[in-house]
Amino acid sequence: MSGMFHAPVMQELMEQFGKLPGIGPKTAQRLAFYVLSLPKNDVRAFADAMVKAKDTMTYCPICFSLTDVTPCQVCRDESRQRQVVCVVEETTDVFSIERARDYRGLYHVLQGSISPMEGRQPEDLRIKELMARVAEGEIKEVIIATNPDVEGETTALYLAKLLKPFGVKVTRIAHGIPVGSNLEHADAATLAQALEGRREMGE
Ligand code: ZN
Numbered sequence: 001m002s003g004m005f006h007a008p009v010m011q012e013l014m015e016q017f018g019k020l021p022g023i024g025p026k027t028a029q030r031l032a033f034y035v036l037s038l039p040k041n042d043v044r045a046f047a048d049a050m051v052k053a054k055d056t057m058t059y060c061p062i063c064f065s066l067t068d069v070t071p072c073q074v075c076r077d078e079s080r081q082r083q084v085v086c087v088v089e090e091t092t093d094v095f096s097i098e099r100a101r102d103y104r105g106l107y108h109v110l111q112g113s114i115s116p117m118e119g120r121q122p123e124d125l126r127i128k129e130l131m132a133r134v135a136e137g138e139i140k141e142v143i144i145a146t147n148p149d150v151e152g153e154t155t156a157l158y159l160a161k162l163l164k165p166f167g168v169k170v171t172r173i174a175h176g177i178p179v180g181s182n183l184e185h186a187d188a189a190t191l192a193q194a195l196e197g198r199r200e201m202g203e
Contacts, residue, residue, distance in 0.1 A: 062133070064109040064126045066091040074098075074107055081105045083140040086195075087130065087159065089113050089147060093183040097145065100192040105143070108133065113151035114158055120151075122158060130159070134166050141169040143198055147182040160201040171198040 010032055017028035035043055059065070060072035067073065074080060074094070084105030088094060094107050110125040133139060144159055146152035160170045174197030183191065 059111075060109075063094075063107045064111060064129065065094050065107060079104075082138055084143065085130075085133065085139050085141070086143040086145050088145050088183065089152065089155075090184070093145065096183050096186065096188075097191055097195070100188040100195070102192045103195055105141075110146070110155065113146055113155045115151045115154075125155075127159070127162070131162060131166075134163060134168055139168055141171060143171050143173065143195065144201065145173045145183065145195070149182065152182075156201070170201045172201050173198050 013032040013035065014025070014028045017023055017031045018025060020028075023031070035046075038046075056068050057066045058068075058070060060067045060070060060075055062071045062075045065072050065074070069076070081104050085108050086097065086103060086105055087108045087110060088097070089110050089112060091109055094109060097103050097107075108126065108130045110127065110130070112120050112125050114120060114122055114125065130142075134142065142159070142163055144156045146155045156172055160172075163170050173194040186194070
C-alpha cells in the first residue's frame with residue numbers, strides 16, 4: 001500500500017472518528033473520506049458546531065443534566081411539579097422522557113450507573129446531590145428510571161435503600177422497556193407507559 005492510504009492527516013482523521021462510540025475502523029474510514037468530499041464551509045461548520053457545543057454546554061447545578069443555561073430549562077420552569085423527581089443515568093434519558101411529553105416533574109441525572117466491573121462506585125455518581133435535594137423536604141416522590149440492565153437495577157436498589165429513611169415514595173418505572181436495553185432507544189409511547197406503570201419499590 002502506498003499513497004493517500006498512508007497520508008498521516010487521513011490516518012489522524014480516521015483515528016478521531018474511530019474514537020466515537022459504535023464506530024469501527026471501516027466506518028471511520030468511510031466517514032473520513034466523506035468529510036473530504038464535503039465543501040470546505042460544511043466541514044468548518046461541522047467542526048465549529050462540536051467546539052461550540054463543548055464550550056457552551058455545562059452541567060445544571062441542580063439536576064446535573066447538560067444544559068446551555070443554568071439552571072436548566074426544566075429546573076427553572078415554574079409550571080413543573082416540584083414534588084416529583086425522575087432519576088436517570090444520562091442527560092440523553094431526560095431528552096427521551098421529555099419527548100414522551102407526559103412527564104411534568106423534575107429530573108436528577110446520576111451521570112452513570114453503579115458498575116463494580118467497570119470501576120464505577122456510588123461516590124462517582126451524583127448520589128450525594130440527590131440525597132441533598134430530597135433532604136430539603138419538598139420532594140415527595142422519587143421515580144427511579146435507570147436502565148433495565150444489571151447496572152441500572154443495582155443502582156435502583158441502592159438508591160431505594162438510601163432513600164428509605166427520608167420517607168419519600170420511591171417508585172421504579174415499569175418493565176415496558178426490554179431488559180438489557182436502554183432508555184435512549186425506547187420510543188416515546190413505551191416510555192410514557194413505563195412511567196405511567198411505575199411501581200413502589202422496597203415493599
Ligand atoms: Zn436542572
